[in-house]
Amino acid sequence: MKPSRRNLLALGGGAMAGVVFTPLPWKLLDDTAIWTQNWPWIPQPARGPVEVKAAACSLCPHGCGLQVRMAAGFPVGVSGAPAHPVSGGALCPLAFGAHQLNWHPRRLHEVRRRGRAASWDAASMALRAAAAEGPVAVIDGRPGRGASAILRDFAGKSGAYITAPGPEERSLAPYAAWSGVPASALGYDLESARTIISFGAPLLDGWGTPGRFTRLWSTHAAGLGDPELRLIQIEPGLSHTATLAWRWVPARPGSDAALAAGLARVLVEERLVPAKGPVPATSVADAAGAAGLPADAIVELARMIAQRAPALAISVDGEPAVAALNLLLGGGIVQRRETAAPQAAAIAPRAVVIDATVPWEYEPASGAEVFRFAAWDGGGSKADWLLPAPGFLEEITEHPSAPGSAVASYALSPALMDAPADVRGAAAFVGGTPADAVLARCQEIFRARNGGLYRRGAKDAVPLASLESAARLQDELLAGAVWVDDPAGSRKVRCELKEWPAAAAGTHRGGWADAWSAPVLPPLATKLYQESNLREVPARSRI
């Protein structure tokens, strides 16, 4: 009996049908998926003893406390450090995966000059040659570090030391102009406020230190009909923050200055606040017209603001009229007790050195030769030189006071993994010794003997005066302690405002160094992430 073609087809069909009723295809699918996770070129953490080390996040200037889980000496997990005096245990979702960034495909491993491989020697010679021809500007994203002193000294000889302000610091620019105190030393006293009027500042969605306002809000406002802390969000769209705010005021785009002036007018005319300083010329009707709101709504809003003092007004973009409204309400702006970065005079530099702490989007709009330090290539850079810097926790990292914080602080992160062979920080590149600068900063704090040290996990601070030396302070900081100044050390800022400010004019330092838009998030935060619901919004389930 010879099998026919039809018989063979039936045999094959039967086998095909039969195999579906076995585990074979389904198990193969599962195992193949797991197999793809274990390809030899995929980095795998080593197996070994597990320990948890303390550190702080360096992805943005806020320096949130981290607990880094290490396996066989390698970081394999990151979580928030509970009771951390700066972040209170909160982290943005990006920080949870920060330990993986050092293996990012866009990690910079070599010096590049206009897209082509170059050497450190060539970069060094180019900087020396440029410095000989004209002034050099140095841009620092995190002033207040020991490394910042090195950069400032380097720039000070012939150029300019410039700080790149983030969104929180730029929102403080009007107060800096009116008080003479650099914005980098100013902060918001959020903790004392009982009403916060936010003109578009995404307080619950990535503005400020993660955990600072969100913890306040979750404790004093979330889910309460008449909260102890009232958040009034003024912005055209129903953002995350607007959704969760006590009141959302949908004002027209670009009407912040007019609305702030209208509110100030009502506050003064109805004597809802002690009359002090200039009164805006804008009438309530004009403000209502500009904001697209009924005049009655503005009057009611002003009364609402005055009802629960102290009130604090925050502008997302440093709108001077909002700052003037805030002064009328009583301020809530403090100067931290620390040495502020000096204001640099506007110069036309021959070269610009950009530290790795400066957000990737910072592009100086000048014709200078740009030396850009970064651990990762964020793409589309116009920098002439891309210089690979140490990545996440690959070197001892300093964490000065977070922008907008009310109290000075300082923390250190130890180097938890080895940096690639050919990376350098800007401070070392310009001839400084970062380790000495860190110790010098510790000595500065130790000599002042202010504030206290929050050891890892401790809720109470140990007085700084109880430590025997600056070296001991450095050791404590490297072990996870955080130095925090005494809140009494910060003092309320006195601003002199002679006339009501015109809308968004005359508050920035001016020049090319300010002409950029700083992102809230670090360079590798994708658009998908930024628009997702992954950002921390506590007590979401209670809404």
Add this chain to the structure above:
Amino acid sequence: MPRTLLAFAIGFGAALAAGWGAFPRVLYQKKVQPIEFRHKTHAAKSGTSACGDCHALRDDGGFGGIPATASCAGCHGEPMGATKAEAALVNDYVKPHRETPWLVYARQPANVRFSHAIHTRLAGLKCAECHGAQGETDAVKPYEVNRISGYSRDIWGRSMSRLRRAPHEGMKMTDCEDCHRKRGVEAGCLGCHQ
């Protein structure tokens, strides 16, 4: 027509036999542990029956896992008998201070974080609920490694169909999820994957 049906049935039957019979044998490779170990004997001689006496949680809540060779040295500094296994333990591991390369049945991928402390102390789970009654076994079972994924067969479970499994069989993510769902405990993605 009957011959076509017969051919279909033969193909169907052969596929069932291959899928249920041959496939698991090909997929899993049996390996023996580097040395013999008897939980029952050790429990009886040491007078302990609690898993945590040997597989202890550290002070920081971390899981100590399989005891280090140094723990064996207390009794096995010199051979306690003339068996090959005893000689291998003493000469290959205890005296040279080498750790025994145990094949771990419950080993999970590197992207999984599991806290024994939370599950045993907070949730009050017994070790046997996930690992089976290992403490009562007279010999360690062979380790079956999945040739494709590289993990132990215990992760999938003995049953290829995953139907009618004993409660302690299987340590896949779906097993974790099922248990959490049953107990009404939310862990979220970051609870296990960090």
